[in-house]
Amino acid sequence: MGEVKMTLPFTRMPSPFQSLPVPAPDPIFAIMTEAVAAGTKAINCTIGVVMDEDGQTTLLPSVQRAINDVMEDLKHQRFGYPPLLGVPAFRSSVERLIFGEKHPYTVASIASTGGTGALAINLRLMAMLLQSKRILLPSPAWANHPPPCVAAGLAVIEVPYLENSIPTVQPLIEQLKKEKGDVGLLLQAGSHNPTGIDLENEQWADLVRAIKEKGNCIVLLDCAYQGLKHGVEKDVAMVHLFLRENIPTLVTWSAAKNHSIYALRPGLACAVVPDATTKSSVEGHYSRITRSIHSASSTVGQLVVARVQEHYKEEWLDDLKQVRTTLARKRKAMIELIPATCKAALRGFGMFAMLPLTQEQILRLKNEHNVFMTLDGRINIAGIPDARIGEFCAKVRKVVGS
Template structure:
């Protein structure tokens, strides 16, 4: 019998994040799990925002009449309207958009669009590193060559190296930037740094892709859109990928949006048609249940939602503060950021010892999901970290 074609496949490497998350899960309730980017409650369970629970109670009464047919390829119009309003409050802007399967699906769609915009032979996408672990694979999947350019200098966010790389780049290129609450570092560019970088980009032929996975986790949702506004002010070709996973606590419902700022209604029609073809070839339309939830939260429970985000921000701030109080000064820079993540200055050996000796699970590069650790366990976590230093 001839060998099975499947036997020719290379042995796949497990995704490092999901592999360590599974180990943490298997270690039981006593473990401290700082792996997957999920915002947890004090019992270590994924926290569902009260605004979403309120919306689910409403939806529950309408489940039998929910529209289960195929949606338009671009997704539910009310959802797209609600999210584009969150992204660019100014309704004079013309925005093309399509619903996607989470922020990752939005990245896939926008990267494919970016490839088409840059044209044949322009295959480079610049990526400040350390990058979110899934950025390089999705960029490669879309046909890009990833040019990583370090952005942390002396433990702080710096644009100098990125600007150098931008200046040196001759051919048209794409650049993928995180809007805020950087994953994995938590360290974002400040206003001045954004301005310097965007000014440098303005002198180049490039497409800027802004990954906006944490709207409302740093400041008010509108304040968090500042880098998007700054790109628009400079007339940069700007694409945005947005995720509802964290800021509506619906991770598994895989809800996101890909958007592009366009010149006029003709361009909007063209881009939405292009988005539709990309999505059709990928998976047809994105799932609708999460879209319905987001549209309803924004329509009926917005005040509660804003309180939910304010609470999440306050919790993350308190946890960072507690860690700063209980860890040595050498951890200060790494904890000075925003959002769920920080990259602790730990060696691979120290991370492994935390896992084996203390059932503390972090990524090998020291990334911790602060939002995943109950506040009541933070001191214990710090004591355990101190024990491996």
């Protein structure tokens, strides 16, 4: 047998794919990849994951038990298509977490692929409702907030959120007054990403007043960190504040951080609606939206969350308390050791703080000291082991020169 030569049957034509501009990499995933490649000498404060002392993703004991149960169940299952809206027990247990055990609201909901999928779905619903196709976004915002807004066809109007590391609501209120028609607002319910610094209660109250005065607003509350600030009930206080005032409100929710199941991707998109007829209509739209993206979301993560909430809730609340205690301890230790110019940035809650470092200092931290963070100075405090906080702060002191 002679050698078979593979020849192309036609001259290679230019491919339309080659005309695509090369996109910028995702700022968070790109630096995370660099940190992981640098190995154990790296201090990886890039992506928002709660890690243990060895740099491994934390697995909450309550969630581990639920995963064991679900895995056992799956051995005896067949895998037909799930409902487009997701696993009913998941949706109802997350609705109870967000709105309260015996809440009075009528809620339309759909399970999503992560909190990001919930954003994509709710932003598309918002775009169907807004004539203006405009959404206000306090900035700095999570790096992945503008892209799904734009993908939904909304123009993003960024409004300053911080003045010298202190949150301000005034620019948002001013912008609301300027908006002529209807408008959307994308707000974070707590443990703000990337700053860790949330609005104070009076500021929330001022904002709610301004929204009511303007009328014609739809608010989307992004709730990706429920339980990481003060506790699961307190961390959704803003949701109730908006609903008490009858402001049209959408909520997006993620189980990534509070169940520590980033890879399983369960999330929920909800809308609080006036009655059962509207609920059915909104859920119909949710179903059509998800069908047009990727049909139903994967159900394994949903089953895990439902199992945690139905069988291991008390244990899970204790696990979350432990996460909060760890975060508070790390912040305290850092505040003592970090240069004076960075202390105010660390006084927030949740996983993140945004250090006032220059890009040059951030690059020196990476290139000379193996400390990895995004170029805006955001650090994931939950990614720095206790044993390396001293080392981290000493390295920051070196580049800051104090």
